[in-house]
Amino acid sequence: MAKPTKPTKPPKPEELVKIDYNPPEKPWMEVPVEFKPGTFCYGTRPKYLEEVGFPNPREWSPLDEDWKLPADWKDTVLDGLGERLKKNRAFHLFMDICVRCGACADKCHFFIGSGDPKNMPVLRAELMRSVYRKYFSTGGKLFGSLAGARELTFDVFKEWWYYFYQCTECRRCSVFCPYGIDTAEITMMARELFNLLGCNTDWIAGPVANCYRKGNHLGLEPHTITSNIEFMLDDIEEITGIKIEPTFNRKGAEILFVTPSGDLFGDPGTYTCMGYLMLFHELGLDYTWSTYASEGGNFGFFTSMEMAKRLNYKIYAEAKRLGVKWILGGECGHMWRVVHQYMDTWNGPADFLEEPVSPITGTKFENAKTTKMVHIAEFTADLIKHGKLKLDPSRNDHLKVTYHDSCNTSRGMGILEEPRYIINNSCNHFHEMPEDTIREKTFCCGSGTGLNAGENMELRMRGGLPRANAVKHVRDKHGVNMLANICAIDRATLSALMQYWVPDVEVSGIHELLGNALVMKGEKERETDLRLEPLPGKEEEDV
C-alpha cells in the first residue's frame, strides 16, 4: 500500500461532513417529514384488507405522492379522534395533561438510537396533541399555533404515519412520566385512525389476515402445524430417544395450550417449542394443541382494538368447544399484554372454564382466577419450586446466559421473577445486564408492534442499539453468549440484532434452556442440546 508522498490539501473537512446535516433551528412544526430509506414499512396490499373487511383497499406506497385516500379523509380522522376521546379516558387525559417536562425525552430507544427529536415520546405525542388542540380545545381554536395547535393536513397525516410506526408501544416512557402518560395509548389510537382509511403496513396487515382466516400469523394450515411439530418431535427423539405424541384439537383435554405461531416455525423459536413439548410429556400433562386457536400473539393489537378482539376471540371459543378446564399460554410478549389486560374484557367472562389448578402440584393460580389463563413461566416455576422436575443445569454449562425482559411482560404484566427462577434452576451461569436496562426499565428489541419487517432494518438496528449495547457489556464482562427471553418476537428480532451488534451472542427462549436441563424418564444419555450441537464434554465423541 503506497502512501501518498505529497498529500493534496483537502477542502474544509467539517464542511464536507456537515452539509445539510444541521437543520436550521426551526420549531418542530415547521420541519416537514422526510421518509428516509430503511426506516419505514411498505404499505399493505389490498387483499389483506379485503380479507378482514377493512376500508379503502388499494395498491399504494408511503412514498407515493397520492395515498389514494377518500376525499373526506380529514373528516374521518377528526371524527375518529373525537369518538376515541369520548370512549377512552386514558387517551383523553393524555391529550390534556402533559406539562412537557422532558423526563421521557431520552427514555425512548428510538430516540437514543436515532437522535431524531420527533422520536422523543413527548414530541411523538405532540404530533397528535397539536391537532387535538386545534379541533377539540378552546385555547387551540382561539390562539392557534400560539397555543401549540396546528391544522390537520396531508403532510401532518404522513408525519403521523412515519412516527407512529416508529413506536413499539413498549411503555418505557410511561414508567418515567410523573403522570403515567403512556405513548403506547396514543400510538394505538393513531394506528386505529390510519386503519379507518385503509392505511396499514404490509407486515402487520398480512399476519392479521392470515390469523383471521387460518388461525395464526404465519398462515400455517392445520396439516402444516402438525407436520411442523412432527419435525420437532423427530429432533427430540434423536436427542433423547423419547417419542412424544402430542394431540391436536382434542376434546375433553384438561388444558388448552396456546403459544405464538413463531414458536412453530423458524429458529430459535422452534427450540423453545421443543422445550414445551418435552416438559408436557415428562409431566404426562393432559393437554391439547389447537390448530384453530393456533396463535397466541395478536397483530390485530397493532391495528385496532376491534381487530385485536376479533382475533383474540378464538382462544376462548376454542377452549369452550374443546371443553377444557383452563388455558396455558406460551412464551410471548404482546400476547401476554393482551391476555393479561384485555382478553377477559373483550371476550370474557370465561365462566365455562374453571379456576386454574396445576394438576401436578395442586397449586391454585389465584392470580388467574377470572381470565383462567396461566403463563407458562408461572406454571413451570411452580413445578420447580415443588421439586417436580429433575434438572441437570450442567447441560447448559456451555452457555453464559443473560435475560432480556420483554417490554410487554415487564411493563404490562409484571412477570419478572419467574423467568429468572427458571433460568437459575436450568443454568449454572447467569448474569444480569445493568440495572437500568432490565426489569421495568428494560430496553425494547426495537422491532415490536409489527415493526419486525425486513425493509426497515436500519430502523430496527437503531431502535435495538440500547438493548444490544447492554448485551455487549455483559458479553465483554462475563463472556455471555446466550440472550434468553420470553417473547417470540424477541426470539426472531434479537437474533438479527445480535448478528449486527454483538455477533457471538445467540438468542433463546427459557423453555429451551429448561428442555436442555430437563432429565426425562427413560431418556438416553444426551449428546447434544436442543440445537443438535454437542453438549459440553461430548464434543470429542461427536466427531
Place this chain on the structure above:
Amino acid sequence: MELKSLLTEKRAAILRKWFDLIVDTYPSDTSSFLKKQKNQFANPVGHTISEGIEELFDELLEEAGSGKVSPFLDNIIRVRAIQDFTPSEAIGFIFLLKNVIRESLQREIREYQMYDDLLRLESRIDDLVRSSFDVYMKCREQVYDLKASEVKKMTFRLLQRANLVKEIQED
C-alpha cells in the same frame, strides 16, 4: 519538539474538539443529548463515539500500526452505518481530526517546523479513512444480509417440508 509529544500533551483538548465536531453532525437537539448524557447505557451513541475516538487517537500515535482494523473504528462506523448518514457523511468524521489538529497546533507546528511529521500523521489519518470505507461497506452488506435472511428464515422450513431441500446427513 516532536509532533507526537505535542499531541500527547494536548490529547484531551483535541479529543474534546473532535468529539464536539462529530456530535455536531447530528441535529442540534440530538447533539446536546449526546454530549450531556454520561451514562453509557442511556447514551450508547455518545459513549461509542467518545470511547472510540480516544482509542483511535492513541492508535494513530502508535506509529507502528498493527495493520488490523481497529475494533473501535468498527464500533463507531457500525453506529453511523444505520443512522441517517450518506456514506461520505458516515465516514467523514475522521477527516475532522485533521482540522482539529491543524487548528489546535497551528502555532507550534509553524514554530517548530513540524510539517513533515504533520504530513505523515495526515497520511495515517487517510489510511484510517480507507479502512473505514471497508468497515462501512461491511456493515451495509450485513444490513442487507439481515434483510435477506429474514425472508430466507421464513421459507427454509417450508422448502424443507416440501422435500425441496434436505440438509446433508452425515451418516
Place this chain on the structure above:
Amino acid sequence: MGALLSFFVVIVLVLLALAGVKGAGLYVLFGTIIPYAAFATFILGVILRVIKWSRSPVPFHIPTTCGQEKSLPWIKYSKLESPAGTMGVIGRMALEVLLFRSLFRNLKSEQRDDGAKLVYGSNKWLWLGGIAFHWSMLIVIIRHLRFFTHPVPFFVNIIDSLDGFLQIGAPHLMITGVVLLLAVTYLFLRRAFIPQVRYISLPADYLPLFLIMGIATSGILMRYFLKVDIIHVKELTLGLATLNPKIPAGIGVIFYIHLFLISTLFAYFPFSKLMHMGGVFLSPTRNLANNSRMKRHVNPWNYPVKVHTYEEYEDQFREKMKDAGIPVEKE
C-alpha cells in the same frame, strides 16, 4: 419566542393592574369583581374539566407495571410498583403525588460505570426542582389561609411558625416563599437553556412560570420591602371569603398587582396544562391495580364483532385436517 411572548403577557398584566388601580382607581373591579370572577372560573372550570374526563370511560385495564406482579405465593411481589389491591394503589398514588416517584426514577441512572463517581445531570435536578416547587407552593397556599379565616386555624399557625423558624428579619423570612421563587426560576431556566426541553416547549409552558414568578415576586416585595398595611389587606381578603366584600383604603398598589396575577392564574388554570393536578389522580396507568386476571374489568362500550368461527374454519380445511389425523366436528 414562546418565552418572550409569555413574559410580555405577564408584563402587560402587571401594567394593567397598575393602570387600573393607580391610574383609574378601579378598586372594586380589581379588589372584588375580578377575584370573584376568577375564583368562580377556577372552580367551575376544574369541575367541568374533571367531569369531562370522567365521562370518558376506562375501557381497558392498563396499569403500567413497574415491579413484580402478584402471582405465586412464594414470590415476593411489589406492592407499590405493581399493586394487586386497593391499598397498594393508594400507596402507589401517594408516592406519585406526594413524592413524584416516577420522576425520582431518573435519579439512579447516572452512576458512571468506569469511575464509580456520581455525575449529576439535569434529571435529578428536575425532580428536586419539581418537588421543591410543588411543596413550597402548597405551603404558601396554606399559609395564605390566614388571610381568609378568623380565627386562624391552628395548623396554619403551626406551619407559619415552622416556615419562619429561621427568624431572620422582621417580618420573619418565610423559607417557602424564597424556595418557591428559586424553584420556579430553575424550572424556567432549564426550559430556556436545555435545548431538548426548549425544543418541545410551547408558549403555554412559559406563561404559568412567569405568572408564578410574578406572584411570588410581588408577594415578597409586599411582605419584606414595600410593606403594605396587613390589617387592611386582611379586611379585604376576609371580606371576600365571607361574601361581604370591602375595599379598605390605603392598601398599596403592589397588593392589587399580586391579587390580579393570582386571579389570572386561577382563571387560566382549568384551560391549561396545570390541570395535571387533577389529571394525575385519574391516570389509568397509575390508579388501577395490577389484578386484571383476578378480577374482570368491564368495558361499558364493549360490542359484538365479526369473527371467524370454528365452523367456518373447519369447512375450509376439513379434508386437510382429516388427512393429518386432526379430529373434526363433521365428517
